[in-house]
Amino acid sequence: MEHWPVGMAILGVLLLLGVPISFSLAGVGLVGVASIIGWTPALSLLGSAFFDNGRDYSLSVLPLFLMMGNFVVQSGVANELYNSAYAWLRHRKGGLATATVIACGAFSSVCGSSMATAATMTRIALPSMRRFGYPDQLSTASIAAGGTLGILIPPSVILVFYGIMTQQDIGKLFLAGIIPGVIGIIGYAIAVRITLKLGKIDLPVEEKLPLIDRFRALKGTAGALALFTFVMGGIYLGVFTPTESAGMGAGGALLLVILQRKFSLNSMLIVLYDTMKTTAMMFFILFGALTFTNYVNMSGMTRDIQAFLALFGDSRLSFILVILVIYLVLGCVLESLSMIMLTVPVFYPIAAAQGIDLIWFGIFVVMVTEISYITPPVGMNAFVLRSVVPDVRLGTIFKGLGPFVVMDVLRVGLLTLVPSLVLLLT
Amino acid sequence: ETTITVANWLPPSHPLVSDVIVPMTEQIKEATGGEVVANILPAPLGPPGAHFDFAVNGVADITFGVQGYNPGRFKTTNIAEIPFIGDSAEVTSVAYWRVWDSMLKQAGEYDGVKVLAVFTHGPGEIFLKDGDATAPDLLDGKKLRVGGGIVHEVASTLGAVPVEGPSSKAYELLSQGVADGILFPYESVNFFKLIPQLDVGVSVPGGLYNTSFYIVMNKAKFDSLTPEQQAAIDSVTGEALSRMAGQMWDDVDAKGLAAMEGEITVTPATEAQMASWQSALQPVIDAKIAQVSETGVDGPAAYQMLRDEIAKLESGE
Amino acid sequence: MRQPVLMDEKQQEAARKELPPGKLLGPAGVALAALGGVMLTAMMGLTVCDVIGRYLFNSPIKGAAELTEVLLCATIFLGLGAVSLKEDHVTVDLVTDKMPSFIQPYRLALAGLFSGGVLLVVSWRLWIYAAQIGGYGGSTTNLAIPIAPLGYFCAICAALGGLITAFLPLKRLVARHTV
Numbered sequence: 026m027e028h029w030p031v032g033m034a035i036l037g038v039l040l041l042l043g044v045p046i047s048f049s050l051a052g053v054g055l056v057g058v059a060s061i062i063g064w065t066p067a068l069s070l071l072g073s074a075f076f077d078n079g080r081d082y083s084l085s086v087l088p089l090f091l092m093m094g095n096f097v098v099q100s101g102v103a104n105e106l107y108n109s110a111y112a113w114l115r116h117r118k119g120g121l122a123t124a125t126v127i128a129c130g131a132f133s134s135v136c137g138s139s140m141a142t143a144a145t146m147t148r149i150a151l152p153s154m155r156r157f158g159y160p161d162q163l164s165t166a167s168i169a170a171g172g173t174l175g176i177l178i179p180p181s182v183i184l185v186f187y188g189i190m191t192q193q194d195i196g197k198l199f200l201a202g203i204i205p206g207v208i209g210i211i212g213y214a215i216a217v218r219i220t221l222k223l224g225k226i227d228l229p230v231e232e233k234l235p236l237i238d239r240f241r242a243l244k245g246t247a248g249a250l251a252l253f254t255f256v257m258g259g260i261y262l263g264v265f266t267p268t269e270s271a272g273m274g275a276g277g278a279l280l281l282v283i284l285q286r287k288f289s290l291n292s293m294l295i296v297l298y299d300t301m302k303t304t305a306m307m308f309f310i311l312f313g314a315l316t317f318t319n320y321v322n323m324s325g326m327t328r329d330i331q332a333f334l335a336l337f338g339d340s341r342l343s344f345i346l347v348i349l350v351i352y353l354v355l356g357c358v359l360e361s362l363s364m365i366m367l368t369v370p371v372f373y374p375i376a377a378a379q380g381i382d383l384i385w386f387g388i389f390v391v392m393v394t395e396i397s398y399i400t401p402p403v404g405m406n407a408f409v410l411r412s413v414v415p416d417v418r419l420g421t422i423f424k425g426l427g428p429f430v431v432m433d434v435l436r437v438g439l440l441t442l443v444p445s446l447v448l449l450l451t
Numbered sequence: 452e453t454t455i456t457v458a459n460w461l462p463p464s465h466p467l468v469s470d471v472i473v474p475m476t477e478q479i480k481e482a483t484g485g486e487v488v489a490n491i492l493p494a495p496l497g498p499p500g501a502h503f504d505f506a507v508n509g510v511a512d513i514t515f516g517v518q519g520y521n522p523g524r525f526k527t528t529n530i531a532e533i534p535f536i537g538d539s540a541e542v543t544s545v546a547y548w549r550v551w552d553s554m555l556k557q558a559g560e561y562d563g564v565k566v567l568a569v570f571t572h573g574p575g576e577i578f579l580k581d582g583d584a585t586a587p588d589l590l591d592g593k594k595l596r597v598g599g600g601i602v603h604e605v606a607s608t609l610g611a612v613p614v615e616g617p618s619s620k621a622y623e624l625l626s627q628g629v630a631d632g633i634l635f636p637y638e639s640v641n642f643f644k645l646i647p648q649l650d651v652g653v654s655v656p657g658g659l660y661n662t663s664f665y666i667v668m669n670k671a672k673f674d675s676l677t678p679e680q681q682a683a684i685d686s687v688t689g690e691a692l693s694r695m696a697g698q699m700w701d702d703v704d705a706k707g708l709a710a711m712e713g714e715i716t717v718t719p720a721t722e723a724q725m726a727s728w729q730s731a732l733q734p735v736i737d738a739k740i741a742q743v744s745e746t747g748v749d750g751p752a753a754y755q756m757l758r759d760e761i762a763k764l765e766s767g768e
Numbered sequence: 769m770r771q772p773v774l775m776d777e778k779q780q781e782a783a784r785k786e787l788p789p790g791k792l793l794g795p796a797g798v799a800l801a802a803l804g805g806v807m808l809t810a811m812m813g814l815t816v817c818d819v820i821g822r823y824l825f826n827s828p829i830k831g832a833a834e835l836t837e838v839l840l841c842a843t844i845f846l847g848l849g850a851v852s853l854k855e856d857h858v859t860v861d862l863v864t865d866k867m868p869s870f871i872q873p874y875r876l877a878l879a880g881l882f883s884g885g886v887l888l889v890v891s892w893r894l895w896i897y898a899a900q901i902g903g904y905g906g907s908t909t910n911l912a913i914p915i916a917p918l919g920y921f922c923a924i925c926a927a928l929g930g931l932i933t934a935f936l937p938l939k940r941l942v943a944r945h946t947v
């Protein structure tokens with residue numbers, strides 16, 4: 026019965042050979058399940074995994090949040106967010122980098138994906154930081170780190186996945202992400218200061234704008250602010266549920282595109298094509314992961330890992346520390362979505378048995394996933410930057426990210442010691 | 452020793468698991484002298500609606516669930532789900548099993564599996580955030596969270612606005628004010644932590660609706676057992692298992708009602724309300740029984756048998 | 769490593785400049801985009817109309833949730849066509865990037881065959897599952913829409929996706945050897 030280590034090894038080889046994640050997971054899961062219950066039932070379970078899970082109403086938030094993000098990008102709102110943050114911070118040292126971090130946070134409130142946030146902000150913020158002589162190390166790191174907020178500040182694709190896998194209320198998870206997200210913005214702003222101090226970097230500052238101009242610049246944020254208020258306000262006032270907020274948000278974002286006069290049938294077609302393609306990519310990973318989870322479920326792996334974790338004592342803190350270390354290590358080499366898919370089914374029953382609040386655990390998981398986006402060798406956000414600006418070396422980006430990762434770890438520590446910061450709004 | 456796997460999609464602490472499924476596996480083990488033991492899987496194999504087919508296809512050996520999660524598949528469940536059939540889940544479940552065993556199984560809906568139990572939960576009642584419990588038009592225009600099937604039709608027939616959503620979303624819908632109330636048994640109001648959200652409860656004699664459940668076993672697995680083992684399993688399932696499940700729902704309903712003390716004022720429906728609801732719902736009931744007849748089973752006769760059995764059991768026979 | 773970034777550069781550029789989508793997506797892509805676009809817009813519209821109907825007029829759309837489910841499932845499997853045509857399945861390229869370049873066409877062909885094989889098995893099982901659901905008249909809860917046709921649609925999409933996924937890298941490999 027205990028052949029799951031073999032299954033894991035085969036999965037690892039397939040992944041490293043570049044076989045798509047979804048089909049590696051599905052293939053190994055199928056053969057693994059068949060080895061336990063026989064081929065006929067295993068094959069019918071495969072059919073069920075690929076058909077029944079695609080007809081889950083709660084999962085409809087995924088394409089609709091993706092659609093909302095794509096519309097927001099299309100509306101050009103990101104540019105305006107950055108310009109207004111810049112108007113308030115341009116006279117401060119490193120003000121552009123701080124403005125970038127804040128604009129990333131603001132953009133995260135209307136976009137559910139970290140890499141989309143990083144990709145969008147790179148295009149908007151990097152050129153001006155270069156113009157003012159900011160070292161690439163600082164400017165790329167502030168975008169890559171700021172981009173991670175995309176999955177913490179609601180809406181968030183990763184929180185949706187977590188909520189579905191653990192049967193937690195997605196609306197509560199969204200609310201729980203807000204305070205940690207704001208702490209994240211503050212932490213990254215501090216990381217910018219630290220980078221300047223440590224590198225003895227001297228940057229030009231611009232002349233301070235008169236207050237009236239600064240307030241005038243805020244006008245550009247109206248679109249994004251209205252959309253965020255509409256979505257979160259609608260949830261709070263009970264007009265619609267968090268699940269419905271995705272469809273409402275997509276509708277609102279479409280309205281934004283039209284109001285900004287960016288609507289055209291041609292661009293709509295491309296935006297919707299991309300939404301559909303990304304939806305299919307993510308769902309096939311989900312189907313594969315669920316097939317693989319069935320194998321894990323039947324193979325006794327959960328029991329074995331529980332036994333392993335028991336070696337470290339049964340206190341809540343030691344459990345969190347062990348999980349943190351596991352995630353930091355996995356996060357170095359694994360891509361984030363697949364990491365969540367692979368680990369959450371194994372860890373959440375243990376966390377629940379430890380009496381850990383599963384909303385808090387979801388935020389914890391998302392924060393360690395954020396770190397995985399910016400740690401070498403596999404740091405997705407660094408890769409995104411690299412693909413947008415190919416002339417920056419990956420090493421430069423990762424080096425710049427050092428202080429930001431430190432702030433992230435400190436934030437995880439703070440929220441572990443003071444869990445009420447997460448649960449305050451829920 | 453033979454191991455049978457049991458698929459579970461509920462949290463281990465749910466009374467259907469801890470007070471029905473787990474005791475059932477223990478009784479099977481005891482009755483077979485330890486020859487047949489069960490392994491309850493730690494995590495769900497798929498969504499709840501997929502579980503009947505898991506037993507048909509041998510993905511797991513024993514599965515349980517709600518027939519209504521496969522809309523269109525089970526028409527004979529209507530008998531046990533229509534309004535006003537009974538106040539006790541134990542009585543309804545035992546009567547339902549007897550009717551199923553002597554009449555309903557001929558419809559062939561369960562031919563792919565060995566049926567271990569069919570049963571119902573306690574009667575569905577009315578719960579609202581506010582309102583006058585005695586008002587004749589109590590439900591008029593109220594947004595009520597409902598699942599699928601009969602309860603949807605009951606709600607809309609009585610003038611309510613049905614808000615669709617799975618039961619796990621009930622809290623979200625009520626706490627955010629998307630829904631004004633819910634049709635649920637006492638147990639579920641308590642289990643889904645809805646008591647703080649609700650103030651008014653109206654208990655409906657016989658229940659406003661009900662929900663049918665099944666526990667089934669893979670046929671090939673059952674056939675692979677020795678005749679002695681099969682007889683041992685039969686001795687602890689069927690009517691006995693249906694009764695145990697019904698008792699469990701009665702127990703947790705009583706606990707749910709007790710938990711409402713001081714938080715929700717539960718009063719019985721007035722005679723005027725009952726008269727108007729009964730006449731409004733009669734066409735729904737007739738249509739549901741007609742659907743049972745579509746399967747080849749005599750629907751009205753099955754319904755009459757259910758009523759007779761319930762009356763017999765209630766009078767203590 | 770490739771993972772869904774919201775929109776890649778080329779697509780954003782094309783969307784910004786309102787280029788004709790045929791140039792970027794090809795004729796098959798445009799067909800997929802049109803059909804998928806209608807389904808996604810319908811999903812969005814259903815939620816918006818359901819919420820407005822319920823909140824303002826006390827009359828939600830009956831069966832909005834189950835229609836959304838059907839559309840979601842169809843969109844996922846239709847989208848598989850787009851992913852397969854673009855060869856955009858998410859992979860880990862931690863090690864593959866460091867392999868010598870002469871291996872790559874063979875590696876890609878093998879990975880394509882494996883993936884295509886898995887998708888064909890999935891397609892076969894979807895077909896059988898759809899037949900099973902059709903056998904007992906499985907339908908949606910409130911509108912009683914039959915589910916089996918959706919299953920057959922998904923099975924066909926999975927088969928086409930599998931064939932495309934296996935065929936494209938193989939074609940490149942063969943072309944390389946015949947040149």
Ligand code: NA
Nearest residue numbers: 133175178180
């Ligand atoms: Na976000």
Ligand code: NA
Nearest residue numbers: 356357397403
């Ligand atoms: Na990493």
